[in-house]
Amino acid sequence: MPRFALLCPGQGGQEAHMFAIANSNPRVAALLDQFDTSQYFGMPLTALLASPSLMFENRFAQPLIVAATLANWLALREELPPPDVIAGYSVGEVSAHAISGELDVGQAIHLASIRATAMQSCVKPQAAHAMLSVSGLPLAPLQEICFSHHLYIAIVTGETNAIIAGLRDDILKAEQALREHAIAQLHLSLLPVHIASHTPLMADALPTMKQVLDKLPFQAITTPVLAGVNAMKSVNSAESKQSLLAQMTQTIRWHECMDALDEAGMNVVLELGPGSALSRMLQSRHPHIACRSVADFRSSSAVAEWVNRQMLRE
Incomplete structure (x- = not known):
């Protein structure tokens, strides 16, 4: 039986058309039209996407990436096989815990926004x-x-x-x-x-994140998520919350996450975007795994067609 995994990216792949695949699905396009982004960004999504500098500003970048990743997932999930495992790179781990069934979209974007603000507060004046x-x-x-x-x-x-x-x-x-x-x-x-993500310089952000995570009602996990700090599967809410806290101040061992996907027998892997850095890294490290990014395609139907074709080949 072929095995399928999802990758959720972190910062770096933001661009003006990062919601294009999601918008190619009429149902998700309608949801995006109604989506009130002011609570997260203080401005319409179109205004944020029109500003390259704002897209890379930490307080916007983290929730924006999570929103784009999850929009792509909403556009694709009914056409794809259920994933066997999910891996999230940096803030992508927040996206992964939404896809796993533990958080809804609004909770995940809110958590990413809190995370961004808490981490930004660790950057002191005159100490960039x-x-x-x-x-x-x-x-x-x-x-x-x-x-x-x-x-x-x-x-x-x-x-x-x-x-x-x-x-x-x-x-x-x-x-x-x-x-x-x-x-x-x-x-x-x-x-x-x-920001010096995944280092002890983020220690002052931990109390805020812990407080928010403790209050969030995580649902039962439906798909295991690889913890970035050790590539072990999180299979319950306690492990998920611990992983999300640990990765703020500890090294992300992404090479081990890629190896864990190989060891678990993943045959087909899809990066949900924005960007394609994770799929390129995995393809380079484990070229026998069929791996592409949503960013490689022009429509959600084309993404689904590729994934399902690859699954039939395995």
Whole structure:
């Protein structure tokens, strides 16, 4: 029996047409037309999507991504097989716990908004944060660079690929130090994310998130969700809440999540978007898994056709 998984992205893939697939489904398009976004964004969704700078501003980015991911899921879920497991990258883990049946769409977007505000409050005046993608350097020497520059490994995506985070001044010094090493195949890229997610610098956000999670009435989980910090399956609300808290200050081990999908025998994997970074990473690491993103297609029906065709081949 072929096995099917879903991927829910984090920040980075925002763009003006990120709701296009959802809008290609008339039922979901009607829901989006009626959706009051002012409670989350303080403005109409169309106004937010018209501003590239606002889309990448943390307080908008996190709930916006969750909203787009879940809109795509609503457009597709009746045409797709039920997923065997879901994995969410960073704030995508909030989306995953909605798809798992634990939260409704409004609760998930609200939680993402609270999460964004709590994390943003950890950025102090005159102490900007930054995140730097580093590829081509093994984790051990990268950890040494982080230690000497008061930085942290925030996300690991491979044995020589990671994202480091911390104060912006320290990130820029570390970037310069890495470039001076003149390491072959080294690639560095500052990310359009301005909080040191998944590091101890987010510790002050934990009490707020815990309070909100404790009050949220999580429903029974219908589909396991991989915890980003250890790639273990969350199968009840206590585990889900613990995972959502832990990933705020602890390293996301995305390479282990990808390996867990392979170990669980996933044959077909769909990234719900926005963006396609997760599907590209999984395809590179486990090329035998059929994996694409919703962002690769022009309509929800085309996405469903591809998934169902792949499931029949397995």
